[in-house]
Amino acid sequence: MQDFVAGARSAFLRLASHSASDSARSLWADPSGVRGVLRHRLAGPTSAIAFCVLLGAAALGVGNAAVFLGLAGFVAAQVLIARVLQHLGHRLRPDVGFRVVVVTWPIALGALGAAGWTAVNDYHGEVVSLIGLITAGLVALVEPTGFAIVWAVVAAAAVTTGAAVGGSVTGEALVSTGAIAVGAAFGERLRHVIEAFLGNRRELLEETARIPASRDPFQTAERLLQPLVRWTPVKNPSLVWFTPDGRSVFLAVAGNNLPPHLAAGRELPEARNAYMRRQAEQGPWTSGWTVVDGDEGYTRGVASLGIQAGAYVPLVHEGRLLGLLTAGWSAAGGDHSAMAEYIPALVEVAHAAATALGPGLAELEQRSTASQVVDDVLHGQRYWPVYQPIRRLRDSTLVGFEALTRFDAPVTTQRLFIQAGLVGRLRDLEIATMRAAVMEARHLPEDCWLSANASPGLLVDTDLLASILEPIRQPVIIELSEHEVITDYKPIAAALGRLGPRRSLAVDDAGAGFASLRHILEVRPAHVKLDLGLVQGVATDLTRTALVAGFVRFAHDAEFELVAEGIETQEDLDALTRLGVGLGQGYLLGRPERASAAASNENAPRGGRAMGASRVRSRTARTRSQAGAIAASRTTTPAH
Structure with a gap:
């Protein structure tokens, strides 16, 4: 019966x-x-x-x-x-x-x-x-x-x-x-x-x-398997992730006293991985379980749990195959026919699981890819410093250089630093690029200061930062980015004091948001850099003109010097000079170059009336700037 x-x-x-x-x-x-x-x-x-x-x-x-x-x-x-x-x-x-x-x-x-x-x-x-x-x-x-x-x-x-x-x-x-x-x-x-x-x-x-998604797909997977254990007679259900690099990895396996081959995070044998990926493209299936020699004991370990058959349902999220939901079964002789009645329920569970796991796996895949990219850049030393001149606007006198970094990487510079932060390698990337910038800066004129970006975390680690900056003879300005989230400014002010008299602070990207204004008020920098979004178009936009004029008055009262970034047209240069902005940088005033080239061009006249034909050049400066930013997959960022 x-x-x-x-x-x-x-x-x-x-x-x-x-x-x-x-x-x-x-x-x-x-x-x-x-x-x-x-x-x-x-x-x-x-x-x-x-x-x-x-x-x-x-x-x-x-x-x-x-x-x-x-x-x-x-x-x-x-x-x-x-x-x-x-x-x-x-x-x-x-x-x-x-x-x-x-x-x-x-x-x-x-x-x-x-x-x-x-x-x-x-x-x-x-x-x-x-x-x-x-x-x-x-x-x-x-x-x-x-x-x-x-x-x-x-x-x-x-x-x-x-x-x-x-x-x-x-x-x-x-x-x-x-x-x-x-x-x-x-x-x-x-x-x-x-x-x-x-x-x-x-x-x-x-x-x-009812199980919510989380940033940890391994934890989410473990929770997703509990209802299957509670409401069905299947044995040791598991969730398997198909990684972007072609592997199959256990996210979670339900059960006690599991063999080591079934631990979360373990990879499936190559042959089993290929079989499951191939079958998953066709949809759900059931099969008997066969012990195979030469797979490091994987199939034998599964059989030791009493599993003689299994059901497999693909995990699909937004049209993308994420992995598999698997469920074991005890069946004499490996008869897997009885598993068929659970396929509909497993399909619905797999749908819910894919929805819960999708965001976490996407982030995990991003971290996995990011880690590989960052490792390739760091281990292969696929980066080098370049230096963009900073000039006094009224007479084009060279006063300093901003250290930037070019990367030979498959992603943009901004994306590379985001990925480095995602995988916990931002500090490594920041230190490596800053060391390279400092070492090559020895070829720059000693009477010009060097500006380099540093995160708040590196800035407050004064012993490390001092050791990085030790070889340089020039004065150094540390740029504090607008995009950094800072909750306590006291350690930054204290760190700056410990770095010594030839080290000062600049706030970057002023005018791009509220954070830069807080930076200015809290740390009292020596320099403030006006964001290029505020600078470009200042000659024709009355709102930009008013904002820049306000910053000029603010700089005078608070005793800091303004540096306009992204100057690319003669009209904007003239407008900034009339408004009283003291310093500036941009393609019109000098493109980023290696240290030796930058040093040889220090006396070349840039901008202003001395440029002569610069008005003709400036008409195409913006186009060249955009093209240069994406050329040859080599990207530029401030040295960290």
Whole structure:
């Protein structure tokens, strides 16, 4: 009976969760599906009951051939009905075919009961009564639920009364009613089983959907597996991540005393990885589990958990294959057919899991890629310093250089520093580029100061920063970026004092946001750099003109010097000079160059009236600036 219930439940749930065409293809080809129910499991319980009745009648010494022929016909007819319904199922939608089974089975039992009564009622009414009583008792014994027992009592009463009435139409009707009641008892039990399983499935999906996403996909995966363990009988479910570099890695595996091969973070063997990725492209599947030698004990470790078969469902998020949800099963001989009934629920769990894991895995993949990029840049020393001149605007006198860094990397400079921060390598990248800038700055004129960017974290580490700056002879201005989040300014002010008299502070990107104004107020810098968004267009935009004029007054009152960044046209240069901005830098005043080239060009006239043809050059300066920023995948950033 358990075989029948399991098979029917499998068929019902799979039919309820798939389209008709998909179900027709998959279920009829699977012996655990509708075909198995109709062909094997449906006939089993009823035939077994009939056989028991036949033995009971023989034991009582009833030798009338009609009795045996009637009972044998009952057994044969059950198999025949299964075959007929199987044939109908091929012609109908699978869900309709299953309903035909549930509805037709008790009706067919009634018809057989009537036929059996006709064969024996004239001679052996007592035997028919005995058959009804034994059948009713077996039903009540096998299916001890409320409605099943009620139906069994109805069957016994109807058959017994029918036998007492004799060979009348009423007797035949009562016997038929009793037979129908037997079928209804089984149907009632089946309904309870289906409802119980559907209830578990509902709880499973609701609990899974309540699990929130987190930045740690390993933790999220562990929590996602708990409902599967609680609401299904699957063994050691797991979530596997398909990494961007072609590996398969366990995010989590449910269970205790797991072999080391199944620990979170462990990679799957190469052959298993290739198989799972290939199969995942085709959709969910089930398979038996086979121990394979030469895979470092992976398959043997899984088998040691009692897993003999498995189900696999792809994790797809926003059209991208993230990995797999896997679930084990104990099945004699590796028979994985019983796993099919859980595929619909696993598909829904996989959908919820992909939604919860998607953001965290995307960030993890980004970190993985970022780490590789940053490692390549640092280990391969794929960076070098360049220096952009800073000039006094009124006479084009060279007063200093800003150290920038060019990278030979597949991402932009801004993206590279973001990725370095994401993987915890920002400090390494900052120190490496600053050391390179300081070492090459020895070739620059000693009467020009050097400006270099430093994060607040590096600035307050005065011992390290002092050791980096020690080789340089020129005065150094440390630029504090507008984009750095600072909550406590006291350590910065204290650190600047410890660095000595030839070290001063500049605030970068003033005018790009509120943070730069706080920097100015809190740390009282020697220089403030006006953001290029404020500088470019100042000659024609009255709002920019007013803002720059305000900064000029602010600089005079607060005793710091303004440096205009991004000067690319003669018109903007003239406007800034008229407004009283003291210093500036930009492509119009000098492009970033290696130290030797920058030093040789220190006396070249830049900007102002001395430039002569510079007005013609300035018309294309912005275009050249944009092109240079993206050329040859080599990007530029302030040295950190």
